[in-house]
């Protein structure tokens with residue numbers, strides 16, 4: 001039996017109908033997938049989050065032997081609140097060759113194709129492992145324990161294909177991400193007594209400017225990694241909250257920032273340098289006025305970059321299946337860097353365009369779904 005486009009579209013409809021915005025549980029979707037696989041004789045292993053409200057799913061289709069290929073995708077989607085959607089985000093609607101719905105492009109179409117093809121995977125000589133994660137959109141939080149379970153319980157795969165939307169281009173490298181929160185504690189005083197207080201707001205402004213200087217330095221002097229747009233590590237402050245009234249020298253101000261790093265210039269050195277700057281330059285004068293004042297920085301989320309490797313079996317496989325001979329690099333973070341860190345050759349290649357990911361009226365074209373279907377079919381052939 002061969003899966004038709006209509007089977008893939010029906011599967012996509014089912015997957016999109018589960019509201020798996022990262023803050024919600026993904027268990028209904030996982031149960032559905034587990035049931036679908038069970039009906040085709042495939043067992044699933046669930047790897048739960050600490051609080052049990054979410055789960056990763058691992059399933060091996062075909063013989064349990066080494067040398068298989070992992071198809072990896074996340075089950076969570078980004079929020080829809082505050083976005084002007086034309087139709088219900090959790091119902092797939094087709095309009096002029098496009099399938100609209102939250103997650104159609106990022107990245108439930110990739111998963112829908114893999115699941116719809118399971119009935120065609122009977123003749124596999126090497127396995128296809130399905131790896132569905134949770135909480136990718138909020139910092140790849142589910143993938144580390146998924147990977148741990150994979151290494152511990154499955155025969156070692158030869159390659160990992162992460163199906164993030166790349167319009168079926170083969171992506172050999174992505175940037176890493178670190179999300180940080182800095183909290184400045186000042187010393188309160190009446191705003192007419194500036195010599196008696198330490199303003200948390202002013203100190204935060206100074207620190208933000210310092211980060212901006214670090215960012216400009218990188219834009220100017222590198223290090224650079226060709227193929228990325230932009231080709232250097234970026235540092236960006238996204239939110240600031242501080243102060244309570246205009247006539248009070250503020251006691252607290254916090255800001256969140258992220259570092260999106262090329263593999264040659266990771267976030268560790270930036271964070272270490274920033275803490276050193278706080279310790280040696282910023283805090284001593286603060287403490288002379290307010291002994292309890294200071295700056296703390298916490299790493300909230302981290303996912304490593306996927307570094308380009310000249311000889312990577314995952315890239316060679318994806319290029320063959322996609323019939324392309326060039327590779328690209330993307331600035332967004334993904335789970336492929338985590339797989340690579342675990343020693344598994346990894347690549348990103350999936351249907352849909354990143355331009356439509358996270359957008360209101362997110363869509364994937366039928367043409368991209370067809371291309372993704374062709375790619376995964378050729379993978380089945382290659383492993384059969």
Ligand SMILES: [Zn+2]
Nearest residue numbers: 074106107164
């Ligand atoms: Zn994604």
